[in-house]
Amino acid sequence: MKLDMHVHCQPISACASITPEELVVHYKNHGFDGLVLTNHVNFWNVEGHTGLPSDFDEQRKMYIETYERAKAAGEKIGFTVIFGVELRLNQPENGFEYLLYGVDYDAFAEMYPGIYWSQEQLWEFCQRHDIFVSQAHPMRYNDGKDAPNRRLLNAMEVYNPGPDDTSEVPMTGERAKKLAEESGLAFTAGSDLHHLRNRPQCGIITETDVHNQFELRDVLKSRKYKVFYE
Numbered sequence: 001m002k003l004d005m006h007v008h009c010q011p012i013s014a015c016a017s018i019t020p021e022e023l024v025v026h027y028k029n030h031g032f033d034g035l036v037l038t039n040h041v042n043f044w045n046v047e048g049h050t051g052l053p054s055d056f057d058e059q060r061k062m063y064i065e066t067y068e069r070a071k072a073a074g075e076k077i078g079f080t081v082i083f084g085v086e087l088r089l090n091q092p093e094n095g096f097e098y099l100l101y102g103v104d105y106d107a108f109a110e111m112y113p114g115i116y117w118s119q120e121q122l123w124e125f126c127q128r129h130d131i132f133v134s135q136a137h138p139m140r141y142n143d144g145k146d147a148p149n150r151r152l153l154n155a156m157e158v159y160n161p162g163p164d165d166t167s168e169v170p171m172t173g174e175r176a177k178k179l180a181e182e183s184g185l186a187f188t189a190g191s192d193l194h195h196l197r198n199r200p201q202c203g204i205i206t207e208t209d210v211h212n213q214f215e216l217r218d219v220l221k222s223r224k225y226k227v228f229y230e
C-alpha cells in the first residue's frame with residue numbers, strides 16, 4: 001500500500017490552500033492508495049495568528065472536522081485517509097516539529113494544544129498512549145546538526161521536500177538516513193504537501209494494507225515497510 005505520511009489541507013492548516021476534497025483526488029490521480037493527514041498544531045494556529053477560533057476546544061473540533069471531511073471524500077473514491085498530527089513544540093525557541101502516528105481522539109483531547117510541552121513531556125505522553133513519533137524534516141534544522149533528543153524519538157522523516165523546493169531531497173535524504181541509523185531510529189517519508197501545485201512524491205510502501213492510525217502505528221513499529229522518493 002502506497003501512503004504519503006505528511007500532508008496538509010485547508011481549513012485547519014492555514015498555510016495550505018488545497019481543500020480536503022481536492023486532496024484525495026490529487027493523490028488518487030498520482031497513484032497513491034492513501035495518505036496520513038498531519039495538519040499543523042503550532043504556535044501560529046493555537047495562539048490565533050491565522051484566524052482560527054481562540055477557544056482550544058473549538059480549534060480541536062475544527063481539526064477533527066477537517067480530517068473527517070477528507071476521510072469521507074476519500075471513502076467515495078476508495079482512498080484511505082488516516083488521522084495524524086504535526087506538532088510543533090515551542091521549546092526550545094524555534095522549536096522542532098514532530099509527526100504523531102496512532103493518536104486517538106481521546107488522546108488528542110488530552111494533548112491539545114500540546115505546544116507548550118517539553119520534548120520529555122511529549123515522549124511520556126506518546127509512550128503512555130502508544131503513539132509513534134517521527135521528527136519532521138530533520139535536515140531543515142542546520143542540516144540535521146540542530147536536533148532534539150534523538151533518544152526520545154521512534155523515527156526521523158528522511159525524505160521531505162517541503163512545500164516548494166524539491167531539488168535536494170535525494171541528497172539530504174541519504175544524510176538523514178545515516179543520522180537516523182546512528183541513533184537506531186526508523187525512517188519515515190512524506191511530501192509535506194500544502195497546495196494543488198505540489199506533486200505527491202514521498203511516502204512509504206507497506207506490505208499489508210492499513211485502514212487507520214492504529215494499524216499504521218503497528219506497521220511502523222514492525223518496520224515492515226519501505227520509504228520512497230520519486
Ligand SMILES: [Zn+2]
Pocket residue numbers: 008013015016040194
Ligand atoms: Zn504548513
Ligand SMILES: [Zn+2]
Pocket residue numbers: 006008086136192
Ligand atoms: Zn508539515
